[in-house]
Amino acid sequence: MMGRQIAQVFAQHGHEVEGTDEDQQALKTGIDEIANGPYGVNASLSKGKLTPEQAGRALASIKTSSKLDDACRNSDLVIEAAFEDLQLKQNLFQRIESAAPSSAIIASNTSTLSLDKISQKISKRDRALGMHFFNPAQLTKLVEIIRGPATSNETVERGSRIVREIGKTPVVAQDEPGFIANRLGLTLYMEASKLLEDRVASLQDIDTCMKLGYNHPMGPFELADFVGLDTRLRNIESLYKATNDSKWIPPKLLREMVQQGYLGDPARKKASKGGYYEFQQIKR
Ligand SMILES: NC(=O)c1ccc[n+]([C@@H]2O[C@H](COP(=O)([O-])OP(=O)(O)OC[C@H]3O[C@@H](n4cnc5c(N)ncnc54)[C@H](O)[C@@H]3O)[C@@H](O)[C@H]2O)c1
Structure with a gap:
């Protein structure tokens, strides 16, 4: 989901992009979403946000490759957006380091x-950075830059410049669990879940509260459905693992x-049976 969104943003700003995924089907659906998805290039064209040229x-500047090495070979910047799994990301960072300039x-x-x-497992750690895009990256304006203890000032500055470009x-943000946005956003979601579990209010009313009371564009459950519940679960599990704090x-x-x-x-998640609202229906 995020990889294709980020690829589209860079392509629309004049960059050559190579997308890679171990799952061939993800590459195919990714390209299709970039062209025809709700925030895709064709949607922007029909809204007059992009000219036909x-x-x-943008579409011509995105290529895909099932081989990570080929995709990284000429890159100035590689953004890893695989599953939220530490070991997987550590391995990918090692493979990226040996393939990229x-x-x-x-x-x-x-x-x-x-x-x-x-x-941890790469040798030039000064060039490693967190670049946390928000969903849908085509619309959201924020990118959190995460500075690890080994990240150089130059890398933070280059990363920030690219984000502005x-x-x-x-x-x-410093490298603390949840950084800024998720520490705040997931705290809201956890409290919303407690309200639901304690039967203080209905799903609809909790979502309505945040939309009408705080002008949030989506309620906490609508947002979780939008983000993807498997991704949401992995994120909370990883915060719990990192902090050992029962609040997570x-x-x-x-x-x-x-x-x-x-x-x-x-x-947005093709294999999904639905989200909170659909699950509520079958539970009745
Ligand atoms: N979903 C969101 O709203 C959101 C927002 C911001 C950040 N993120 C972060 O972005 C990352 C990706 O999340 P997502 O929701 O896009 O996940 P996703 O499940 O939609 O996509 C992950 C992709 O990683 C691929 N992958 C897994 N192992 C791989 C490997 N070894 N080599 C190549 N590709 C591999 C999978 O095939 C899959 O296509 C996670 O770290 C997540 O925390 C997600």
Whole structure:
């Protein structure tokens, strides 16, 4: 989900992009979403946000390769956006380091994992950075830049400059669990889940509160469905692992939904049976 969104943003700002995934189907659906998805290039074209030339150029500048080495070979910047799993990301960082030019920045889009740990096994750690985009990256203006203990000032500055060049605002956070945005956003979600579990209010009313009372564009459950419930569960599990703080024990309901294949909005997660609102229907 995030890889394709980030690829599109860079392509629309004049960069050559190589997308890679171990799953061939993900590459195919990724390219299709970039062209025809709800925030894709063709949607921007029909809204007049891109000219036909810009749209054509953006689509032509994204290539895909199933081989990570080929995709990274000529890169100035590699952004890893694989599953939220520490060992997987550590391995990918090692593979990226051996494939990419030594001048390339190696970034992770991790939401919750420690950049220090992700970059532990590479040799030039000064060029490792967190670049945390928000969903949908085509629309959201924020990118958190995560500075690990080994990240150089030059890497932070280069990363921040790139973020500005693609029309977004960087904020810099230290490498602490949840950084800034997820520590705040997931705290809201955990409290919303407690309200639901304690039967203080209904799903709809909790979402409505945050939309009408605080002008949030989506309620906490709508946002979780939008993000993907499997991703949300992995993020909370990883915060719990990192902090050992019981406030991050994943809600039972979330785990149950993911186990039963309710992974969030089916328009965004193709294999999903639905999200909170659909699950509520079958539970009645
Ligand atoms: N979903 C969100 O809203 C969101 C927002 C910000 C950041 N993030 C972060 O972005 C990252 C990706 O999240 P997502 O929701 O896009 O996940 P996703 O499940 O949609 O995509 C992950 C992709 O990683 C691929 N992958 C797994 N192992 C691989 C390997 N060894 N080599 C190559 N590809 C591999 C999978 O095939 C899959 O296509 C996570 O770190 C997540 O925390 C997610």
